[in-house]
Amino acid sequence: MSHTVLHRWKNIQLAEIDVDLPNGKSIRHTTIIHPGAAVILPITDDGDILLLRQFRPSLNKWILELPAGTIEGDESPIECARRELIEETGYSAQHFEPLGQCSPLAGFCDEIQYLFVAKGLSPNQSLLPDDDEVINVIKVSLDDIENWIKTDEITDGKTIACLSKAKLCGFLI
Structure with a gap:
């Protein structure tokens, strides 16, 4: 082509x-x-979810979203997920379960987002966001997240897709 x-x-x-x-x-x-991206649903041992409150310059506002990032070089989607989880949350995970993929902007972008559940979380280091990232990490319940989706406090498509897929696959009850 x-x-x-x-x-x-x-x-x-x-x-x-x-x-x-x-x-x-x-x-x-x-x-x-677009080289593709990884989206991570980090679930703590007590069942809470790590969510980012991130300022997005394109929208000129703060949004609530799952950790995610663009694949770099010859990095695999799982390698990207491991790296982004540490960089954006300061946590590492013992287990990553693939949930499949999402095509977020098929009308004008070839990006594929690879979805993962991360479990066995442990603090790894302090955040290492990119220069253009302003991030706060919050720990929230699934009930709160679902209510925030219903009330448009969460509007991020990759977050809604990853949570939906995780719930359909039995990772969230």
């Missing part, structure tokens, strides 16, 4: 790509080329 890069930021590209559609038409499509 040929493409023309219009802009680069970190390891993400805005590009125009040539696509042959299933109906036989060929089009030039503008898309974001």
Whole structure:
């Protein structure tokens, strides 16, 4: 598939790509080329969930979300999940269970988000956020999170998708 890069930021590209559609038409499509990301649902031994209160410059506001981050270089999704959990929460996990994947922006981005449940948490180090990240870690109950989703205090799509998938797969009761 040929493409023309219009802009680069970190390891993400805005590009125009040539696509042959299933109906036989060929089009030039503008898309974001993304290396993928890991989304982590960290569950404590007492059943609470580690959630981030993070300032998002694109929205110019604080949001509540699960830890997540972009895959770097030849890193695997699980390696990304391990790294991001430590960087964004200060915790490591003994066990990671894959939950599958999510396509958050399929209309204009090829990003795949790999979803994980993390258990056996233990404090590892202090937070190591990226330069553009402002993060506070909070420990909350599943009931609180579900209420916050119902009342739009949590609107982050990856968080809602990961929690839903974890609940459907029996990791949350």
